[in-house]
Amino acid sequence: MKRIFIAIIFSVLLVQTYGQFSLDISGGLVAQSYNEVQIPNEVGTAFDLYKDFDIQGPVFYYSFKLGYRFKERNHFFLLYAPLSVNYEGAAPFDIRYQNSMFLKGQNIDASYKFNSYRLTYRRDVYSSDKWLLGIGFTAKIRDADIRLETADISDNKDDFGFVPLLNVYAEYNFNNWAAFFEGDGLAGGPGRAFDLYLGGKIPVHERLKVKAAYRMVEGGADISSVYNFTMLHFATFGLIVEI
Numbered sequence: 001m002k003r004i005f006i007a008i009i010f011s012v013l014l015v016q017t018y019g020q021f022s023l024d025i026s027g028g029l030v031a032q033s034y035n036e037v038q039i040p041n042e043v044g045t046a047f048d049l050y051k052d053f054d055i056q057g058p059v060f061y062y063s064f065k066l067g068y069r070f071k072e073r074n075h076f077f078l079l080y081a082p083l084s085v086n087y088e089g090a091a092p093f094d095i096r097y098q099n100s101m102f103l104k105g106q107n108i109d110a111s112y113k114f115n116s117y118r119l120t121y122r123r124d125v126y127s128s129d130k131w132l133l134g135i136g137f138t139a140k141i142r143d144a145d146i147r148l149e150t151a152d153i154s155d156n157k158d159d160f161g162f163v164p165l166l167n168v169y170a171e172y173n174f175n176n177w178a179a180f181f182e183g184d185g186l187a188g189g190p191g192r193a194f195d196l197y198l199g200g201k202i203p204v205h206e207r208l209k210v211k212a213a214y215r216m217v218e219g220g221a222d223i224s225s226v227y228n229f230t231m232l233h234f235a236t237f238g239l240i241v242e243i
Helices: 002-018
Strands: 019-038 059-070 074-081 084-090 095-097 100-102 107-127 131-149 154-174 177-188 191-205 208-222 227-242
Touching: 019 084, 019 208, 107 154, 154 191, 191 227
Parallel strands: none
Antiparallel strands: 019 059, 019 227, 059 074, 074 107, 084 107, 095 100, 107 131, 131 154, 154 177, 177 191, 191 208, 208 227
16 A cells, blocks of 8 residues: 555656646537438438438537646647537428338437547647647547337447547637647548638636637548448537646
């Protein structure tokens, strides 16, 4: 027990000496451009959740990102970003989805879930009075699910998997506020994934900043069991606390 206590104290001292934590709490409104679905791919019916049904909105989202900076130029981030969108409406045509058939005219309740869990390492490769540039890698876990149901039928397709992404960051400082761009993304093979931010942040306290940004998420998969591509737009507001 004594050794464990000494190790904890030593770890805390290391963190205080060599690193700094931050917490980014964000939220806002979500809009869509499309949400194309065909499950199973090729033999299922192609439809668009956004265009063929009505969103039950407005749609809100939130996220939490814990950051740790050490040796000035190195960063680790843990992100939790859940998202859920609900739709309803009469089926515009017969829809074969998974193992079920939803007939034209039936009232359908649909849901789209896409939760993200991410671990990012980034290193600042250039730093000056005005500019900060960084590059790194993100390990993303996606927890996705698309469900269709009526009063009598319910079917869904879930997808839980790992996605490796590249991470880039750029920041330009104007006096006491900063404009920034941040992105995770990768394309190729059976799918693609892009999560891009463009915004600004300003300090309101020594250890507190407020931020506003536009966020765009686009991507999906085209494999034998699933065809799904979507584009989402986020109006984002948040607080960044340095601990």
